Amino acid sequence: MAFNNVYRFEVMEDRVELYHERRGPEDAVFLFPLIVVEEHRLKSLSPHLCVRDLYSGELIMKDDGFDLTWTVNGPRKQEHIHYCYR
Structure with missing residues (x-):
């Protein structure tokens, strides 16, 4: 299944906002x-x-990039999606 997503990470003083x-x-x-x-x-x-x-997420910084893991819970969705950004 082909798809395309564009995310924006805005670094703030005490957090990173994800769009x-x-x-x-x-x-x-x-x-x-x-x-x-x-x-x-x-x-x-x-x-x-x-x-x-x-939708919730966890971001883990690596030496060569980061991993972003999504968890989606709902009446029809129970998903765990792992992205590796290198």
């Missing part, structure tokens, strides 16, 4: 803030509600 630019950068959807929970590991502060599904 999905599926409608372009001018109309990006705010997903959630990622906060530091331990060294090199950030987790979503609260899940993002999309219709009836809750």
